[in-house]
Amino acid sequence: MTDLSAEPIVMTSGKSVRPGVISLSLLPRLVGFSVLFFIVWLLFSTLFMPLLSSSATRAILNAPVILLTTPIDGVVSSLKVRAGDTFDTGQTIASIENPRANQETLLTLQTRRLTLEQQLASLKSQAEHDQQFYQALDKTSQQYQSAYHTRQLYTQRALKAESAAADSRLQDAQATVTRNMELFRQGAVSQATVASSKAQLASLQGAAESIRSQVRINSGDVSAASEQVYLDPDQLRMFDLQSRMTTLQLSLANQAKNRATQQQELDNLNRLIDTEQNRVKLMAAFDVVAYAPGTVQELIAPQGTLVRAGATLLRATVCNQTNVIAVFPERMASKITRDTVLEVKVGGLNEPLKAHVVQLLAKPGDAQLANYSVPFPFAEQNAVYVVGAFDADLSPTERARTCNPGNWVTAEVVR
Secondary structure: OOOOOOOOOOOEOOEOOOOOOOOHHHHHHHHHHHHHHHHHHHHHHHHHHHHHOOEOOEEEEEOEEEEEEOOOOEEEEEEOOOOOOEEOOOOEEEEEEOOOOOOHHHHHHHHHHHHHHHHHHHHHHHHHHHHHHHHHHHHHHHHHHHHHHHHHHHHHHHHHHHHHHHHHHHHHHHHHHHHHHHHHHHOOOOHHHHHHHHHHHHHHHHHHHHHHHHHHHHHHHHHHHHOOOOOOHHHHHHHHHHHHHHHHHHHHHHHHHHHHHHHHHHHHHHHHHHHHHHHHHHHHEEEEEOOOOEEEEEEOOOOOOEEOOOOEEEEEEOHHHOEEEEEEOHHHHOOOOOOOEEEEEOOOOOOOEEEEEEEEEOOOOHHHHHOEOOOOOOOOOOOEEEEEEEOOOOOHHHHHHHOOOOOEOEEEEOO
């Protein structure tokens, strides 16, 4: 018998479709459902997840920056470090050489010193000559003074002897007058004899007074000469010698003051020359020394670079002070305090790190930004910057991973 049953035939574009195979008419529906699911997930993750999440919208690693500069013009003759190397405080980082350092000031000071030394030598020579001349004049003056004093003493002795003789004659004349007056009363002599004896007495009194005056004048001359006061015209030579000695003495005192002043100026000039020589030495070859420890981030002036004074040689990072800079939305600002702990996930580390909040900033200032290695991340309006410091007991591996300023990380508030 012939089986008259037949398989059902479905007409689709003239082709038959086997049972159990999804029809192509369902594909647009599946695609639509997939797009709808993606849109729902996107809306949920964008609008609702941030309201429930405690994570930062952005977070990067950052650290204080060290800029090592050169104080002089010159050429970088040597660099002791490379990118990634660490250095300590006081370590020599680079050497700057400038063989054409300005030495005009030093030459001017040295020229001035030569001039002062010549002037001092001339003053000393003049002072020695004047001192010898003064000593010669003083010796001559003493000789004249001694001779004059001796002569005056002999004159004084002669005058005193003459005065004594005059006094003796005066006494004899006084006795004669007294005797003649007595004889005149007795009538033994005449009136003329008495008058003659009185006239002789008056003459002798005048002569004695004249001699006493000469003695007093001589004593005054001797006393004045001992005080270097000359009254006798014969003493003009001594007066001239004494005047020249006084002039020389004043000149010597003035020269001594000038020498002391110029010697002081020369001493000050020598100190300035020593200081200037040290400056020129530093300007010709200067070693740049690190003022703080750090890790070289970027070499801005490699070896052989011509640099100007104040130019930056390298940028370095203070790795032991690495921070995390996180941006949190406005709703999280009231929940974050100085005691808040952040959980930071850093690439390359299996376990997250703990960071303690040390600073909250609405907007960082230019001075704060200048102290960090990289700029702060962008923050939306009313968002808050949170600066977190890592624990000091990080392992070498953790410290090396965190010392990458600018690397993006994930930061979350530990509840």
